[in-house]
Amino acid sequence: MNQSADNIKVYIIIPFHNLVDDAFADCLKNQDYRNLSLILVDDGSTDESLSKLTSLPYTCHVINGDGNLWFGGALDKAYTFIEKNNSVNDHDIILVLLHDTQFGGNFISRGAELIKQYPNSIITARAVSKQTGMLVDKGVHVSWWNLSFTQTDQTSEINCLSMRGMFATAKDFIRIGGFYPVLLPHYLSDYEFCIRAFQMGYMLRTFEELIIYSDESRTGYHSISGRSFIKTAASMFSKKYALNPIYRTNFILLCCPLRWKLINILRVWIVSIKIIIKSLVGIRHNKKATLK
Template sequence: MPYIFEKKWDKRMVYVITAVHNRRAITSRFIDYLALQDCSEEIHLVMVDDGSTDGTDLLVKEKYKNSTILYGDGNLFWGGALQKAYSYLISKNISDDDVILYANDDSRLESTFVETLISDLKNNPNDLVTGCAYGLNTGNYLDGPVDFNLENGAVKHLEPGSIGNCASTRALGMYGKVFKDIGGFHPILLPHYASDYEYTIRAFKKGHRIVSDSNLKYLFSEDTTGDNSHSNLSLKKILSKRSKLNPFYKMSFFLMIAPFYKMPKFINYQFRHFKKHERDIGKAV
């Protein structure tokens, strides 16, 4: 059964969505950063605990009362977990002017992050706003808006303050009306990697730009991201649901964002840029 904290006031809410699996210490730190937000709005955490066995849910219940905890069996992965959170919020009839923030639990949000996000959304009410991520270890700019070439699948990471057509869900915000318009995720076709890229490209096609703000900053540790380096690959890793190199999910992603006749260009680009096409998390953009 989900652990649910009911909304008490008829006012705009900020819903922060994250998903966790056996990262108790990392999730605890995420809660600490969330509690330090200097924000006039009420922040409500919607956390999907995908089969944790380390007591993460109990810790969150104790540390952050204003939370809803949903449960998976360990097989939801990122796409499935976000879909579960999406379905939950839709069932709660959230308001069009509520704020939704997707965030990884290893994202260290500056204390002004939520308030800055709200300000950015006021100026861009029909758009998605992505934060700009910097490496905890290196200080390098690592993640933000992306220009995804819908002709061949080329990925270009854009500078902070740019407008793109794609982004990760490491720290991605929008109004409730946009959240409803985009729809949910597709965890069977895209259980993990590329689920966020498909989601934001779909949003862009519906008229919602991916806006960034150089003042909307957060940190994450390069050590806590998934390992998809070529030097450590095996067939088992490549075919894992968590692998961004999985050919089945790559093809699903391509077919979801572009017509079939463009697939030769996408596949050709992948072969020619096999090592360069990764997101290179942990390397400077």
């Protein structure tokens, strides 16, 4: 059944743990699309983040965590809520927003138009860094033969997307399925979902007119070089580390074609072992320098 734009509700999933600022709340408040419902996954915030969002003039559904949900767990909680909510219609729209982003007043209306114009698609906004003004995220092409991730704006090349401003119909979102909060608690949980969508036959798209501004200073860490052996080992297996070898192994097991699984798992662990060895060598060099 076709629905007019006014009848299509946009359910906005917002995972957060503190640090929701006024600028993000203002972006939501100033949207020209008003039929919005917020799914607020508050993972144990201790500041005023929740009240900033519940004070907005929209229906709010609050899902509470204890600080251990992380991104993947928060998305899975929101997915379960949507799947079990009988008031969600097939043609309603799901939007995932990160609380460290900002966007224009027509961002949601434009995304809703695009998802209606391109059925059987997952659409993600292109991200621009607030700090540098540079484009930092668009479509992604994963080359499994060498486990590389390349940014691309060519729809024919995109087989992966982030969820930093992702739009999908509720029907498609539910059909693609939930998340894996134990196997992928934080990094790569959104990549896995979108790769799964691609493998199910959905088109993954980005558009230059759909822009979101991201605070790159709030991301986790992507490098652990220069640390002591103990700190290197602890950081390597932290959920905040983007290259955590355990979660990258899980990602490969879930997503990678069979012919490339073993070689890519070996790649992940070889890189990790090299980092640990480098930290040990650094300790020995420092001790020698001290003795001299």
